[in-house]
């Protein structure tokens with residue numbers, strides 16, 4: 376009797392254990408749990424969560440999703456003893472359809488995060504303006520279209536423009552129609568930057584935005600007279616080679632690229648090597664619009680947590696290499712040369728005006744220049760100024776130059792995404808940079824890296 380019971384118990388125990396193990400393995404499979412090399416698992420507390428959560432947790436931070444709350448930032452936030460002469464802001468366009476896609480035929484709704492202010496813009500344009508003008512000003516579709524601004528992207532810029540209005544409210548009344556004379560806007564000639572500029576201006580001055588003349592620049596770097604530069608092409612290529620070598624030689628990264636390349640089978644990018652940044656751009660298409668990426672056509676390969684979780688680590692490696700890369704720095708100096716000169720000339724002309732009006736009030740200031748550009752526009756400038764952290768700027772990122780005066784001295788305050796970085800750029804000065812800092816800086820850096828401050832000569836070296 377006892378013996379029989381023992382056998383039954385043993386069988387029962389084994390059965391329960393087997394069932395448990397089976398359930399565990401099933402569960403493991405279902406939730407796409409993974410075992411990562413310990414180096415990659417650092418800080419990944421979300422490892423036991425379902426794949427979708429893992430995916431969104433690791434990617435959404437790159438989206439800069441628009442919110443109706445005030446955009447965070449210290450723009451306009453300087454001591455009251457300073458006067459504001461003018462502000463120059465360069466921003467990246469908003470959320471867009473991907474430039475490279477997975478072999479995935481789904482249409483993705485890119486209008487999940489649109490704000491009330493966007494709806495107001497749409498209503499205003501559709502009610503009062505022609506269909507052709509509406510097509511020029513606004514994203515047309517709820518769906519993502521490759522390279523085209525989404526409604527979500529327009530929302531980001533409207534909120535940014537509105538944030539500016541609040542930041543500079545102390546210094547300027549943006550509801551007064553005279554402000555138009557003090558506002559200038561330049562953009563590159565892509566529809567996503569043009570629409571981003573209009574969206575920003577709508578957020579800033581409301582329906583008066585149509586009275587502002589948008590100046591188009593043919594080059595993403597706003598280089599004016601200083602565009603063609605053989606040396607810049609070469610340094611940029613060298614930087615890409617460096618990054619490729621970094622990922623080729625790293626054993627722990629070895630499985631990464633081939634797997635993604637197979638997923639990208641049908642895209643033109645699949646022939647080139649794939650850097651983590653490329654993968655990030657592809658995946659943001661999904662993450663920023665609440666979708667999970669699909670699988671390769673034959674379903675044998677999926678972008679799952681095996682590729683996603685390590686991506687942060689790869690991006691960090693790439694960022695470290697980019698932020699300290701000498702070749703990128705050199706390319707940045709040459710690419711940003713024209714724009715930095717233009718900005719410096721603008722600063723100089725404000726200073727000249729202020730000197731002429733010294734005896735009078737500051738009635739005619741401040742002025743605002745906005746430039747609607749790309750991640751590369753910002754990357755070159757940041758790299759040239761030595762403040763690039765190696766991560767390509769998010770949608771609607773902004774770099775702001777504020778020109779200030781105090782007791783006939785002139786200053787430059789620089790902010791990156793709302794944070795004052797003046798001290799990082801000109802550490803030897805107090806609080807803010809000298810107003811003409813950029814001019815001195817460019818000359819100094821040209822001599823240091825190219826042994827000449829002549830642009831043409833540096834480019835032909």
Ligand SMILES: *[C@@H]1O[C@H](CO)[C@@H](O)[C@H](O)[C@H]1NC(C)=O
Pocket residue numbers: 484485486487488517518
């Ligand atoms: C896209 O999503 C938004 C927000 O969820 C919704 O209002 C809209 O109708 C959707 N558009 C399409 C074409 O499904």
Ligand SMILES: *[C@@H]1O[C@H](CO)[C@@H](O)[C@H](O)[C@H]1NC(C)=O
Pocket residue numbers: 548549550551552
């Ligand atoms: C700003 O200008 C508008 C239009 O001229 C005016 O109605 C409003 O009172 C002004 N606001 C301030 C704070 O001066």
Ligand SMILES: *[C@@H]1O[C@H](CO)[C@@H](O)[C@H](O)[C@H]1NC(C)=O
Pocket residue numbers: 560561590592597599714717718746
């Ligand atoms: C913006 O456009 C105006 C008019 O074409 C031009 O004078 C100015 O230099 C441009 N600014 C930049 C930064 O390209």
Ligand SMILES: *[C@@H]1O[C@H](CO)[C@@H](O)[C@H](O)[C@H]1NC(C)=O
Pocket residue numbers: 406407408409675676677678679680681
């Ligand atoms: C992720 O996909 C790869 C192949 O695409 C597969 O080998 C791996 O087991 C998958 N991982 C999970 C957790 O599903």
Ligand SMILES: *[C@@H]1O[C@H](CO)[C@@H](O)[C@H](O)[C@H]1NC(C)=O
Pocket residue numbers: 720721723724727
């Ligand atoms: C500013 O004034 C200086 C000296 O008077 C002059 O040389 C320069 O051309 C002026 N620059 C601009 C941009 O107005």
